[in-house]
Amino acid sequence: MPVPPGEQNPVAQEPADRDPWGPPQAGPAASHWHPYPAPMPQARNGMGVTALVLGIIGVVLGLAVVLFWVSWLPALLAVVFGFVGLSHARKGLATNRAMALAGVILGGAGLLISAGVGVFAAVVVKKTADDVRAKAVEVKESAAAEDEKKKAEEKARHLSFGQSYTFGNGLKVTVAELQPFTPDDYVFGHAKGNKAVEVTVTVVNTGTERVSVETGLPSVNDAKGASAELVIDGSGRQKVITGYVLPGKEMVGKYAFSLPPDAADKAEVEFSPDAKRWPDAYWSGPTS
Known part of the structure:
Protein backbone atom coordinates (compact mmCIF):
# COMPACT_ATOMS: atom_id res chain seq x y z
CA MET A 1 0.00 0.00 0.00
CA PRO A 2 1.23 3.49 -0.67
CA VAL A 3 2.37 5.63 2.36
CA PRO A 4 0.34 8.74 3.01
CA PRO A 5 2.03 11.96 1.96
CA GLY A 6 2.20 13.30 5.53
CA GLU A 7 4.00 10.26 6.77
CA GLN A 8 6.57 10.09 4.04
CA ASN A 9 10.17 10.52 5.15
CA PRO A 10 12.04 11.43 2.03
CA VAL A 11 15.59 10.21 1.85
CA ALA A 12 18.15 12.03 -0.16
CA GLN A 13 18.84 10.24 -3.37
CA GLU A 14 22.39 9.77 -4.36
CA PRO A 15 23.36 9.79 -8.01
CA ALA A 16 23.70 6.39 -9.47
CA ASP A 17 27.15 7.09 -10.89
CA ARG A 18 28.61 8.37 -7.58
CA ASP A 19 31.74 6.64 -6.46
CA PRO A 20 30.94 5.15 -3.10
CA TRP A 21 34.64 5.23 -2.19
CA GLY A 22 35.12 8.87 -3.15
CA PRO A 23 34.86 11.99 -0.88
CA PRO A 24 31.41 13.08 0.14
CA GLN A 25 29.69 15.74 -1.85
CA ALA A 26 29.45 19.21 -0.43
CA GLY A 27 26.06 19.85 1.10
CA PRO A 28 24.17 23.11 1.26
CA ALA A 29 25.95 26.03 2.99
CA ALA A 30 25.36 26.18 6.75
CA SER A 31 23.43 29.16 7.97
CA HIS A 32 25.20 31.68 10.33
CA TRP A 33 23.83 32.01 14.05
CA HIS A 34 23.42 35.49 15.40
CA PRO A 35 23.54 35.76 19.32
CA TYR A 36 20.86 37.92 21.24
CA PRO A 37 22.13 41.41 22.24
CA ALA A 38 23.19 41.81 25.92
CA PRO A 39 20.34 43.34 28.13
CA MET A 40 20.79 47.00 29.15
CA PRO A 41 21.23 47.59 32.94
CA GLN A 42 18.11 48.96 34.70
CA ALA A 43 18.17 52.76 35.24
CA ARG A 44 18.80 53.80 38.88
CA ASN A 45 16.28 56.67 39.10
CA GLY A 46 15.30 56.18 42.74
CA MET A 47 17.67 58.84 44.09
CA GLY A 48 16.28 61.52 41.80
CA VAL A 49 12.67 60.66 42.64
CA THR A 50 13.45 60.62 46.38
CA ALA A 51 15.27 63.94 46.11
CA LEU A 52 12.30 65.56 44.35
CA VAL A 53 9.77 64.24 46.87
CA LEU A 54 11.89 65.27 49.86
CA GLY A 55 12.52 68.70 48.31
CA ILE A 56 8.78 69.31 47.94
CA ILE A 57 8.18 68.17 51.52
CA GLY A 58 10.97 70.45 52.81
CA VAL A 59 9.54 73.50 51.02
CA VAL A 60 5.98 72.80 52.19
CA LEU A 61 7.05 72.26 55.80
CA GLY A 62 9.24 75.36 55.66
CA LEU A 63 6.33 77.51 54.54
CA ALA A 64 4.24 76.18 57.43
CA VAL A 65 5.53 78.45 60.20
CA VAL A 66 4.68 76.03 62.98
CA LEU A 67 6.60 73.18 61.28
CA PHE A 68 9.67 75.04 60.04
CA TRP A 69 11.81 73.43 62.73
CA VAL A 70 11.40 69.98 61.08
CA SER A 71 11.63 71.15 57.45
CA TRP A 72 15.42 71.32 57.38
CA LEU A 73 15.81 67.52 57.59
CA PRO A 74 13.88 66.54 54.43
CA ALA A 75 15.39 69.54 52.63
CA LEU A 76 18.91 68.48 53.56
CA LEU A 77 18.21 64.88 52.52
CA ALA A 78 16.79 66.19 49.22
CA VAL A 79 20.10 67.95 48.50
CA VAL A 80 22.13 64.85 49.38
CA PHE A 81 19.97 62.44 47.37
CA GLY A 82 19.78 64.94 44.52
CA PHE A 83 23.56 65.12 44.18
CA VAL A 84 23.74 61.32 44.27
CA GLY A 85 21.08 61.19 41.53
CA LEU A 86 23.06 63.71 39.43
CA SER A 87 26.16 61.57 39.87
CA HIS A 88 24.26 58.52 38.63
CA ALA A 89 22.99 60.51 35.66
CA ARG A 90 26.52 61.62 34.71
CA LYS A 91 27.66 58.00 34.82
CA GLY A 92 24.75 56.90 32.67
CA LEU A 93 23.18 54.91 35.50
CA ALA A 94 20.08 57.11 35.71
CA THR A 95 17.84 58.86 33.20
CA ASN A 96 16.15 61.45 35.41
CA ARG A 97 18.83 64.12 35.71
CA ALA A 98 16.21 66.88 35.60
CA MET A 99 14.31 65.32 38.48
CA ALA A 100 17.49 65.02 40.59
CA LEU A 101 18.40 68.62 39.80
CA ALA A 102 14.92 69.77 40.78
CA GLY A 103 15.33 67.89 44.08
CA VAL A 104 18.62 69.70 44.75
CA ILE A 105 17.06 73.08 43.97
CA LEU A 106 13.97 72.42 46.08
CA GLY A 107 16.11 71.08 48.92
CA GLY A 108 18.27 74.21 48.88
CA ALA A 109 15.16 76.38 48.78
CA GLY A 110 13.73 74.39 51.70
CA LEU A 111 16.89 74.98 53.74
CA LEU A 112 16.80 78.71 52.99
CA ILE A 113 13.10 78.91 53.83
CA SER A 114 13.65 76.97 57.06
CA ALA A 115 16.49 79.29 58.07
CA GLY A 116 14.52 82.41 57.13
CA VAL A 117 11.36 81.32 58.92
CA GLY A 118 13.47 80.32 61.93
CA VAL A 119 15.00 83.80 62.10
CA PHE A 120 11.57 85.37 61.62
CA ALA A 121 10.08 83.18 64.37
CA ALA A 122 12.95 84.04 66.70
CA VAL A 123 12.41 87.76 66.07
CA VAL A 124 8.66 87.42 66.62
CA VAL A 125 9.13 85.39 69.79
CA LYS A 126 11.67 87.90 71.12
CA LYS A 127 9.37 90.82 70.31
CA THR A 128 6.43 89.04 71.94
CA ALA A 129 8.51 88.28 75.02
CA ASP A 130 9.68 91.89 75.17
CA ASP A 131 6.09 93.10 74.82
CA VAL A 132 4.95 90.73 77.57
CA ARG A 133 7.75 91.90 79.86
CA ALA A 134 7.01 95.53 79.06
CA LYS A 135 3.32 94.94 79.72
CA ALA A 136 4.13 93.21 83.01
CA VAL A 137 6.36 96.12 84.01
CA GLU A 138 3.66 98.56 82.96
CA VAL A 139 1.02 96.69 84.95
CA LYS A 140 3.36 96.50 87.94
CA GLU A 141 4.16 100.19 87.72
CA SER A 142 0.47 101.00 87.25
CA ALA A 143 -0.42 98.87 90.27
CA ALA A 144 2.33 100.54 92.28
CA ALA A 145 1.13 103.98 91.15
CA GLU A 146 -2.46 103.05 92.01
CA ASP A 147 -1.32 101.78 95.39
CA GLU A 148 0.61 104.99 96.01
CA LYS A 149 -2.41 106.98 94.93
CA LYS A 150 -4.63 105.06 97.35
CA LYS A 151 -2.11 105.54 100.13
CA ALA A 152 -1.94 109.26 99.36
CA GLU A 153 -5.74 109.49 99.32
CA GLU A 154 -5.94 107.53 102.55
CA LYS A 155 -3.36 109.80 104.14
CA ALA A 156 -5.19 112.89 102.87
CA ARG A 157 -8.36 111.68 104.59
CA HIS A 158 -6.67 111.63 108.00
Missing part, protein backbone atom coordinates in the same frame (compact mmCIF):
# COMPACT_ATOMS: atom_id res chain seq x y z
CA LEU A 159 -6.61 115.13 109.43
CA SER A 160 -6.36 117.00 112.69
CA PHE A 161 -9.21 118.95 114.24
CA GLY A 162 -9.63 122.27 112.46
CA GLN A 163 -8.43 121.02 109.04
CA SER A 164 -10.63 120.67 105.96
CA TYR A 165 -11.15 117.88 103.44
CA THR A 166 -12.98 118.26 100.10
CA PHE A 167 -14.93 115.22 98.91
CA GLY A 168 -15.45 114.27 95.27
CA ASN A 169 -18.86 115.91 95.15
CA GLY A 170 -17.35 119.31 95.98
CA LEU A 171 -18.38 119.44 99.65
CA LYS A 172 -15.63 120.85 101.85
CA VAL A 173 -15.91 119.49 105.39
CA THR A 174 -14.22 120.87 108.51
CA VAL A 175 -14.41 119.38 112.01
CA ALA A 176 -13.56 121.92 114.69
CA GLU A 177 -11.71 121.16 117.91
CA LEU A 178 -13.89 119.34 120.41
CA GLN A 179 -15.48 121.45 123.12
CA PRO A 180 -16.86 120.37 126.52
CA PHE A 181 -20.58 119.75 126.57
CA THR A 182 -22.80 119.88 129.66
CA PRO A 183 -26.03 117.93 129.21
CA ASP A 184 -29.20 119.09 130.94
CA ASP A 185 -31.05 117.02 133.48
CA TYR A 186 -32.99 115.01 130.91
CA VAL A 187 -30.30 113.19 128.86
CA PHE A 188 -29.90 109.91 127.02
CA GLY A 189 -26.55 108.27 126.15
CA HIS A 190 -24.51 109.90 128.88
CA ALA A 191 -23.52 107.98 132.01
CA LYS A 192 -22.56 109.67 135.22
CA GLY A 193 -18.79 110.22 135.40
CA ASN A 194 -18.32 110.26 131.60
CA LYS A 195 -16.98 113.22 129.70
CA ALA A 196 -19.37 114.79 127.18
CA VAL A 197 -17.86 116.65 124.20
CA GLU A 198 -19.40 118.76 121.46
CA VAL A 199 -18.52 118.01 117.83
CA THR A 200 -19.01 120.84 115.30
CA VAL A 201 -19.05 119.88 111.58
CA THR A 202 -19.10 122.58 108.89
CA VAL A 203 -19.98 121.65 105.29
CA VAL A 204 -19.36 124.15 102.44
CA ASN A 205 -20.46 123.56 98.85
CA THR A 206 -17.51 124.58 96.64
CA GLY A 207 -19.20 123.44 93.42
CA THR A 208 -21.67 125.05 91.05
CA GLU A 209 -24.66 122.78 91.76
CA ARG A 210 -26.56 121.96 94.90
CA VAL A 211 -25.44 118.78 96.65
CA SER A 212 -27.41 116.56 98.97
CA VAL A 213 -25.97 115.44 102.30
CA GLU A 214 -27.13 111.83 102.67
CA THR A 215 -25.47 110.97 105.99
CA GLY A 216 -25.11 114.02 108.17
CA LEU A 217 -24.31 112.19 111.39
CA PRO A 218 -20.66 111.69 112.40
CA SER A 219 -19.32 108.85 114.52
CA VAL A 220 -16.79 109.31 117.33
CA ASN A 221 -14.20 106.88 118.71
CA ASP A 222 -12.46 107.37 122.02
CA ALA A 223 -8.74 107.04 122.73
CA LYS A 224 -9.09 103.22 122.93
CA GLY A 225 -10.88 103.01 119.58
CA ALA A 226 -14.28 102.26 121.08
CA SER A 227 -17.34 103.97 119.69
CA ALA A 228 -18.66 106.80 121.81
CA GLU A 229 -22.38 107.16 122.53
CA LEU A 230 -24.41 109.93 120.98
CA VAL A 231 -25.82 112.24 123.66
CA ILE A 232 -29.42 113.41 123.30
CA ASP A 233 -30.92 115.86 125.78
CA GLY A 234 -33.71 118.39 125.86
CA SER A 235 -31.51 121.47 125.41
CA GLY A 236 -32.01 121.63 121.64
CA ARG A 237 -28.36 122.50 121.08
CA GLN A 238 -27.74 119.53 118.77
CA LYS A 239 -28.27 120.13 115.07
CA VAL A 240 -28.09 117.45 112.36
CA ILE A 241 -26.92 118.36 108.83
CA THR A 242 -29.55 117.24 106.33
CA GLY A 243 -30.93 118.20 102.93
CA TYR A 244 -29.22 120.12 100.14
CA VAL A 245 -26.29 122.50 100.37
CA LEU A 246 -26.54 125.24 97.75
CA PRO A 247 -23.48 126.38 95.75
CA GLY A 248 -21.29 128.66 97.86
CA LYS A 249 -23.38 128.04 100.97
CA GLU A 250 -22.56 126.19 104.16
CA MET A 251 -24.35 124.07 106.74
CA VAL A 252 -23.21 123.57 110.34
CA GLY A 253 -24.01 120.54 112.43
CA LYS A 254 -23.53 120.23 116.20
CA TYR A 255 -23.45 116.89 118.02
CA ALA A 256 -22.63 115.70 121.52
CA PHE A 257 -20.89 112.41 122.44
CA SER A 258 -20.10 110.78 125.77
CA LEU A 259 -16.57 109.44 126.40
CA PRO A 260 -15.57 107.15 129.30
CA PRO A 261 -13.22 108.74 131.85
CA ASP A 262 -10.28 106.41 131.09
CA ALA A 263 -10.40 107.12 127.32
CA ALA A 264 -11.58 110.72 127.18
CA ASP A 265 -8.26 112.47 126.54
CA LYS A 266 -8.30 111.88 122.75
CA ALA A 267 -11.00 111.24 120.17
CA GLU A 268 -11.42 110.56 116.45
CA VAL A 269 -14.37 111.79 114.38
CA GLU A 270 -15.47 110.03 111.15
CA PHE A 271 -17.69 111.78 108.66
CA SER A 272 -18.81 111.47 105.03
CA PRO A 273 -21.59 113.43 103.27
CA ASP A 274 -22.53 110.23 101.35
CA ALA A 275 -21.12 107.01 102.80
CA LYS A 276 -22.29 104.97 99.78
CA ARG A 277 -20.17 107.01 97.36
CA TRP A 278 -17.37 108.57 99.37
CA PRO A 279 -15.24 106.91 102.07
CA ASP A 280 -15.11 108.57 105.48
CA ALA A 281 -12.57 111.21 106.35
CA TYR A 282 -11.04 111.18 109.85
CA TRP A 283 -10.28 114.03 112.23
CA SER A 284 -8.45 113.36 115.47
CA GLY A 285 -6.90 115.23 118.36
CA PRO A 286 -7.18 115.91 122.09
CA THR A 287 -10.59 116.50 123.64
CA SER A 288 -9.46 119.55 125.64
Whole structure:
Protein backbone atom coordinates (compact mmCIF):
# COMPACT_ATOMS: atom_id res chain seq x y z
CA MET A 1 0.00 0.00 0.00
CA PRO A 2 1.23 3.49 -0.67
CA VAL A 3 2.37 5.63 2.36
CA PRO A 4 0.34 8.74 3.01
CA PRO A 5 2.03 11.96 1.96
CA GLY A 6 2.20 13.30 5.53
CA GLU A 7 4.00 10.26 6.77
CA GLN A 8 6.57 10.09 4.04
CA ASN A 9 10.17 10.52 5.15
CA PRO A 10 12.04 11.43 2.03
CA VAL A 11 15.59 10.21 1.85
CA ALA A 12 18.15 12.03 -0.16
CA GLN A 13 18.84 10.24 -3.37
CA GLU A 14 22.39 9.77 -4.36
CA PRO A 15 23.36 9.79 -8.01
CA ALA A 16 23.70 6.39 -9.47
CA ASP A 17 27.15 7.09 -10.89
CA ARG A 18 28.61 8.37 -7.58
CA ASP A 19 31.74 6.64 -6.46
CA PRO A 20 30.94 5.15 -3.10
CA TRP A 21 34.64 5.23 -2.19
CA GLY A 22 35.12 8.87 -3.15
CA PRO A 23 34.86 11.99 -0.88
CA PRO A 24 31.41 13.08 0.14
CA GLN A 25 29.69 15.74 -1.85
CA ALA A 26 29.45 19.21 -0.43
CA GLY A 27 26.06 19.85 1.10
CA PRO A 28 24.17 23.11 1.26
CA ALA A 29 25.95 26.03 2.99
CA ALA A 30 25.36 26.18 6.75
CA SER A 31 23.43 29.16 7.97
CA HIS A 32 25.20 31.68 10.33
CA TRP A 33 23.83 32.01 14.05
CA HIS A 34 23.42 35.49 15.40
CA PRO A 35 23.54 35.76 19.32
CA TYR A 36 20.86 37.92 21.24
CA PRO A 37 22.13 41.41 22.24
CA ALA A 38 23.19 41.81 25.92
CA PRO A 39 20.34 43.34 28.13
CA MET A 40 20.79 47.00 29.15
CA PRO A 41 21.23 47.59 32.94
CA GLN A 42 18.11 48.96 34.70
CA ALA A 43 18.17 52.76 35.24
CA ARG A 44 18.80 53.80 38.88
CA ASN A 45 16.28 56.67 39.10
CA GLY A 46 15.30 56.18 42.74
CA MET A 47 17.67 58.84 44.09
CA GLY A 48 16.28 61.52 41.80
CA VAL A 49 12.67 60.66 42.64
CA THR A 50 13.45 60.62 46.38
CA ALA A 51 15.27 63.94 46.11
CA LEU A 52 12.30 65.56 44.35
CA VAL A 53 9.77 64.24 46.87
CA LEU A 54 11.89 65.27 49.86
CA GLY A 55 12.52 68.70 48.31
CA ILE A 56 8.78 69.31 47.94
CA ILE A 57 8.18 68.17 51.52
CA GLY A 58 10.97 70.45 52.81
CA VAL A 59 9.54 73.50 51.02
CA VAL A 60 5.98 72.80 52.19
CA LEU A 61 7.05 72.26 55.80
CA GLY A 62 9.24 75.36 55.66
CA LEU A 63 6.33 77.51 54.54
CA ALA A 64 4.24 76.18 57.43
CA VAL A 65 5.53 78.45 60.20
CA VAL A 66 4.68 76.03 62.98
CA LEU A 67 6.60 73.18 61.28
CA PHE A 68 9.67 75.04 60.04
CA TRP A 69 11.81 73.43 62.73
CA VAL A 70 11.40 69.98 61.08
CA SER A 71 11.63 71.15 57.45
CA TRP A 72 15.42 71.32 57.38
CA LEU A 73 15.81 67.52 57.59
CA PRO A 74 13.88 66.54 54.43
CA ALA A 75 15.39 69.54 52.63
CA LEU A 76 18.91 68.48 53.56
CA LEU A 77 18.21 64.88 52.52
CA ALA A 78 16.79 66.19 49.22
CA VAL A 79 20.10 67.95 48.50
CA VAL A 80 22.13 64.85 49.38
CA PHE A 81 19.97 62.44 47.37
CA GLY A 82 19.78 64.94 44.52
CA PHE A 83 23.56 65.12 44.18
CA VAL A 84 23.74 61.32 44.27
CA GLY A 85 21.08 61.19 41.53
CA LEU A 86 23.06 63.71 39.43
CA SER A 87 26.16 61.57 39.87
CA HIS A 88 24.26 58.52 38.63
CA ALA A 89 22.99 60.51 35.66
CA ARG A 90 26.52 61.62 34.71
CA LYS A 91 27.66 58.00 34.82
CA GLY A 92 24.75 56.90 32.67
CA LEU A 93 23.18 54.91 35.50
CA ALA A 94 20.08 57.11 35.71
CA THR A 95 17.84 58.86 33.20
CA ASN A 96 16.15 61.45 35.41
CA ARG A 97 18.83 64.12 35.71
CA ALA A 98 16.21 66.88 35.60
CA MET A 99 14.31 65.32 38.48
CA ALA A 100 17.49 65.02 40.59
CA LEU A 101 18.40 68.62 39.80
CA ALA A 102 14.92 69.77 40.78
CA GLY A 103 15.33 67.89 44.08
CA VAL A 104 18.62 69.70 44.75
CA ILE A 105 17.06 73.08 43.97
CA LEU A 106 13.97 72.42 46.08
CA GLY A 107 16.11 71.08 48.92
CA GLY A 108 18.27 74.21 48.88
CA ALA A 109 15.16 76.38 48.78
CA GLY A 110 13.73 74.39 51.70
CA LEU A 111 16.89 74.98 53.74
CA LEU A 112 16.80 78.71 52.99
CA ILE A 113 13.10 78.91 53.83
CA SER A 114 13.65 76.97 57.06
CA ALA A 115 16.49 79.29 58.07
CA GLY A 116 14.52 82.41 57.13
CA VAL A 117 11.36 81.32 58.92
CA GLY A 118 13.47 80.32 61.93
CA VAL A 119 15.00 83.80 62.10
CA PHE A 120 11.57 85.37 61.62
CA ALA A 121 10.08 83.18 64.37
CA ALA A 122 12.95 84.04 66.70
CA VAL A 123 12.41 87.76 66.07
CA VAL A 124 8.66 87.42 66.62
CA VAL A 125 9.13 85.39 69.79
CA LYS A 126 11.67 87.90 71.12
CA LYS A 127 9.37 90.82 70.31
CA THR A 128 6.43 89.04 71.94
CA ALA A 129 8.51 88.28 75.02
CA ASP A 130 9.68 91.89 75.17
CA ASP A 131 6.09 93.10 74.82
CA VAL A 132 4.95 90.73 77.57
CA ARG A 133 7.75 91.90 79.86
CA ALA A 134 7.01 95.53 79.06
CA LYS A 135 3.32 94.94 79.72
CA ALA A 136 4.13 93.21 83.01
CA VAL A 137 6.36 96.12 84.01
CA GLU A 138 3.66 98.56 82.96
CA VAL A 139 1.02 96.69 84.95
CA LYS A 140 3.36 96.50 87.94
CA GLU A 141 4.16 100.19 87.72
CA SER A 142 0.47 101.00 87.25
CA ALA A 143 -0.42 98.87 90.27
CA ALA A 144 2.33 100.54 92.28
CA ALA A 145 1.13 103.98 91.15
CA GLU A 146 -2.46 103.05 92.01
CA ASP A 147 -1.32 101.78 95.39
CA GLU A 148 0.61 104.99 96.01
CA LYS A 149 -2.41 106.98 94.93
CA LYS A 150 -4.63 105.06 97.35
CA LYS A 151 -2.11 105.54 100.13
CA ALA A 152 -1.94 109.26 99.36
CA GLU A 153 -5.74 109.49 99.32
CA GLU A 154 -5.94 107.53 102.55
CA LYS A 155 -3.36 109.80 104.14
CA ALA A 156 -5.19 112.89 102.87
CA ARG A 157 -8.36 111.68 104.59
CA HIS A 158 -6.67 111.63 108.00
CA LEU A 159 -6.61 115.13 109.43
CA SER A 160 -6.36 117.00 112.69
CA PHE A 161 -9.21 118.95 114.24
CA GLY A 162 -9.63 122.27 112.46
CA GLN A 163 -8.43 121.02 109.04
CA SER A 164 -10.63 120.67 105.96
CA TYR A 165 -11.15 117.88 103.44
CA THR A 166 -12.98 118.26 100.10
CA PHE A 167 -14.93 115.22 98.91
CA GLY A 168 -15.45 114.27 95.27
CA ASN A 169 -18.86 115.91 95.15
CA GLY A 170 -17.35 119.31 95.98
CA LEU A 171 -18.38 119.44 99.65
CA LYS A 172 -15.63 120.85 101.85
CA VAL A 173 -15.91 119.49 105.39
CA THR A 174 -14.22 120.87 108.51
CA VAL A 175 -14.41 119.38 112.01
CA ALA A 176 -13.56 121.92 114.69
CA GLU A 177 -11.71 121.16 117.91
CA LEU A 178 -13.89 119.34 120.41
CA GLN A 179 -15.48 121.45 123.12
CA PRO A 180 -16.86 120.37 126.52
CA PHE A 181 -20.58 119.75 126.57
CA THR A 182 -22.80 119.88 129.66
CA PRO A 183 -26.03 117.93 129.21
CA ASP A 184 -29.20 119.09 130.94
CA ASP A 185 -31.05 117.02 133.48
CA TYR A 186 -32.99 115.01 130.91
CA VAL A 187 -30.30 113.19 128.86
CA PHE A 188 -29.90 109.91 127.02
CA GLY A 189 -26.55 108.27 126.15
CA HIS A 190 -24.51 109.90 128.88
CA ALA A 191 -23.52 107.98 132.01
CA LYS A 192 -22.56 109.67 135.22
CA GLY A 193 -18.79 110.22 135.40
CA ASN A 194 -18.32 110.26 131.60
CA LYS A 195 -16.98 113.22 129.70
CA ALA A 196 -19.37 114.79 127.18
CA VAL A 197 -17.86 116.65 124.20
CA GLU A 198 -19.40 118.76 121.46
CA VAL A 199 -18.52 118.01 117.83
CA THR A 200 -19.01 120.84 115.30
CA VAL A 201 -19.05 119.88 111.58
CA THR A 202 -19.10 122.58 108.89
CA VAL A 203 -19.98 121.65 105.29
CA VAL A 204 -19.36 124.15 102.44
CA ASN A 205 -20.46 123.56 98.85
CA THR A 206 -17.51 124.58 96.64
CA GLY A 207 -19.20 123.44 93.42
CA THR A 208 -21.67 125.05 91.05
CA GLU A 209 -24.66 122.78 91.76
CA ARG A 210 -26.56 121.96 94.90
CA VAL A 211 -25.44 118.78 96.65
CA SER A 212 -27.41 116.56 98.97
CA VAL A 213 -25.97 115.44 102.30
CA GLU A 214 -27.13 111.83 102.67
CA THR A 215 -25.47 110.97 105.99
CA GLY A 216 -25.11 114.02 108.17
CA LEU A 217 -24.31 112.19 111.39
CA PRO A 218 -20.66 111.69 112.40
CA SER A 219 -19.32 108.85 114.52
CA VAL A 220 -16.79 109.31 117.33
CA ASN A 221 -14.20 106.88 118.71
CA ASP A 222 -12.46 107.37 122.02
CA ALA A 223 -8.74 107.04 122.73
CA LYS A 224 -9.09 103.22 122.93
CA GLY A 225 -10.88 103.01 119.58
CA ALA A 226 -14.28 102.26 121.08
CA SER A 227 -17.34 103.97 119.69
CA ALA A 228 -18.66 106.80 121.81
CA GLU A 229 -22.38 107.16 122.53
CA LEU A 230 -24.41 109.93 120.98
CA VAL A 231 -25.82 112.24 123.66
CA ILE A 232 -29.42 113.41 123.30
CA ASP A 233 -30.92 115.86 125.78
CA GLY A 234 -33.71 118.39 125.86
CA SER A 235 -31.51 121.47 125.41
CA GLY A 236 -32.01 121.63 121.64
CA ARG A 237 -28.36 122.50 121.08
CA GLN A 238 -27.74 119.53 118.77
CA LYS A 239 -28.27 120.13 115.07
CA VAL A 240 -28.09 117.45 112.36
CA ILE A 241 -26.92 118.36 108.83
CA THR A 242 -29.55 117.24 106.33
CA GLY A 243 -30.93 118.20 102.93
CA TYR A 244 -29.22 120.12 100.14
CA VAL A 245 -26.29 122.50 100.37
CA LEU A 246 -26.54 125.24 97.75
CA PRO A 247 -23.48 126.38 95.75
CA GLY A 248 -21.29 128.66 97.86
CA LYS A 249 -23.38 128.04 100.97
CA GLU A 250 -22.56 126.19 104.16
CA MET A 251 -24.35 124.07 106.74
CA VAL A 252 -23.21 123.57 110.34
CA GLY A 253 -24.01 120.54 112.43
CA LYS A 254 -23.53 120.23 116.20
CA TYR A 255 -23.45 116.89 118.02
CA ALA A 256 -22.63 115.70 121.52
CA PHE A 257 -20.89 112.41 122.44
CA SER A 258 -20.10 110.78 125.77
CA LEU A 259 -16.57 109.44 126.40
CA PRO A 260 -15.57 107.15 129.30
CA PRO A 261 -13.22 108.74 131.85
CA ASP A 262 -10.28 106.41 131.09
CA ALA A 263 -10.40 107.12 127.32
CA ALA A 264 -11.58 110.72 127.18
CA ASP A 265 -8.26 112.47 126.54
CA LYS A 266 -8.30 111.88 122.75
CA ALA A 267 -11.00 111.24 120.17
CA GLU A 268 -11.42 110.56 116.45
CA VAL A 269 -14.37 111.79 114.38
CA GLU A 270 -15.47 110.03 111.15
CA PHE A 271 -17.69 111.78 108.66
CA SER A 272 -18.81 111.47 105.03
CA PRO A 273 -21.59 113.43 103.27
CA ASP A 274 -22.53 110.23 101.35
CA ALA A 275 -21.12 107.01 102.80
CA LYS A 276 -22.29 104.97 99.78
CA ARG A 277 -20.17 107.01 97.36
CA TRP A 278 -17.37 108.57 99.37
CA PRO A 279 -15.24 106.91 102.07
CA ASP A 280 -15.11 108.57 105.48
CA ALA A 281 -12.57 111.21 106.35
CA TYR A 282 -11.04 111.18 109.85
CA TRP A 283 -10.28 114.03 112.23
CA SER A 284 -8.45 113.36 115.47
CA GLY A 285 -6.90 115.23 118.36
CA PRO A 286 -7.18 115.91 122.09
CA THR A 287 -10.59 116.50 123.64
CA SER A 288 -9.46 119.55 125.64
